Amino acid sequence: VVVSAGGTREPLDPVRFLGNRSSGKQGYALARTAAARGARVTLLAANAALPDPAGVDVVPVGTAVELREAVLRAAADADAVVMAAAVADFRPATYAGGKIKKQDGQEPAPIALVRNPDILAEVSGSRARSGQVVVGFAAETDDVLANGRTKLKRKGCDLLVVNEVGERKTFGAEENEAVILGADGSETSVAHGPKEALAETVWDLVAERLGRTDPSLH
Template sequence: MEGKRIAVYLCGGIASYKVVSLVRMFIKNKAQVRVAMTKEAQKFIQPLTLATLTKHQVYTDLFAENNQDFVPHIDLADWSQAAIVAPATANIIAKMATGLADDFVSTALLASTCPKYVVPAMNEHMLLNQATQRNLARLQADGIKVLETKRGFLAEGYEGQGRMPEVEEIYAWLVQQLEVKQDLKGKRVVVTAGGTHEEIDPVRYIANRSSGKMGYALASAAAQRGAEVTLISGPSALPQPMGVKFIGIETTAELATAVKRAYPTTDVVIMAAAVADYRVKKVASQKIKKENASWHLELVKNEDILFGLGQTKRNQLLVGFAAETENLLANAQAKLTKKNLDLLVANDVARKDIGFASDSNEVTLLTKNQEPKHLKRASKQVIAGAILDEIVRLM
């Protein structure tokens, strides 16, 4: 962080009080910080507080300073090496997504060409509204990094999604983003993500609970670190990460074909997909009618893709995942050995606060002839960075 020029854009949400500690953390780690606030943000935090911390005036009004030598919002935009929007309200997210500029904050953000980082915080219903989700997807498609919100006790007095992460997690995420290493430059990385679907009849299929969030976070992080990334994904509602080659698949057989095609010229394969172990032996050509009290499906084993890759690997580094509900380390260690993996990421999917569909994860990294390394609960973006650090070390 030392010497980084960071513009913090403070918006009008109850979580704005946390940003004071975030600004202090930046300054403590020798970053240069300037702050701009919306009119609504000033109802929660006094500009004087942040001016005292940063030793610089706080920008609040687009027309307050009529300086002939420079235009303040352009000056701030040109000065910044990074722009942090926190808490990012539904309002500022909508403005950024549509290019609206009607106050100092939105105008300076529109003029900024530096990397932008958005930390949303709002009511769950506002967050999950289709308009907000479209706007967040638009920001990500435009290359703006968005930190996922937490589930927790909201200002409205009930539990829900939309809570702003704690300052320490925000800072760790920003450090990871701002100080991105290029230690995977020139490497070809394949990441598999999401679950697979196995057809029963034209309208039904066997699936699992995987959302694809961990795999997508890994693909995005690897691309940021300079890798040439191919993401092979089962059905997922997530937007495709920027800067990666995307291959969509549905069945385990399709996943196997895509991975094998890429494998010979790949340096690292990260098998984060939750692959269906079985498929229906005989798929019905027409919809099966609900005529009987019971229904028996005959299942046959799918190909063990990861095992096959482990048997045929040459110079590739092979990473697997173990989603377990019991005996986590014992089962993971057996899988590491049996499938000839270089690294195995084990997580307990019986827990509701991590794993499938969660924004957070807590995992243990296993390698050959070394003690397991535990990564405490954090966002999947932060966990992805730590996994890639271990991959680089092994390489």
């Protein structure tokens, strides 16, 4: 299985970047849980300052473009791909080779942004293997379930883990709560608790969809 974790960073100049608050803890919990269940796990870690999980192949990445390349490469022989990383939707259109300096009495120039690749939609739309299960994450601040259902349909994944985020919610916390929406119309609520508990439920649902007869992931 392939798991992405953390948050991508899109450089503006050598010292600044456009990023997000993701710590990578949920993705790491997913990787540890899968490894404990007997899966061969590749963890694509985007700027996560966390210890490598035992028995997991960790691949560090920085930007959304780097993460896309790593996901497509790792997904080629994966039974499941779980995109738990918070991927920046946009990146600066221009990278400044030197630090952008303050100019006395002048406001800074506007920063133009361009769209990053939609990795989840790409992986969902062109499955590398027949029967591959793809799981996405949706971090929402309002109309959580409505926005989640819209995103599930738009992205084309099998499962979408939807949770509410904010300055003190989910990002960086040890606990999480979520609703896991299925493309088959299913809806599984996971009560507030350790991120490992959410990871267990995600892998239960993945295993059901894989229809495995061997003990891996069960």
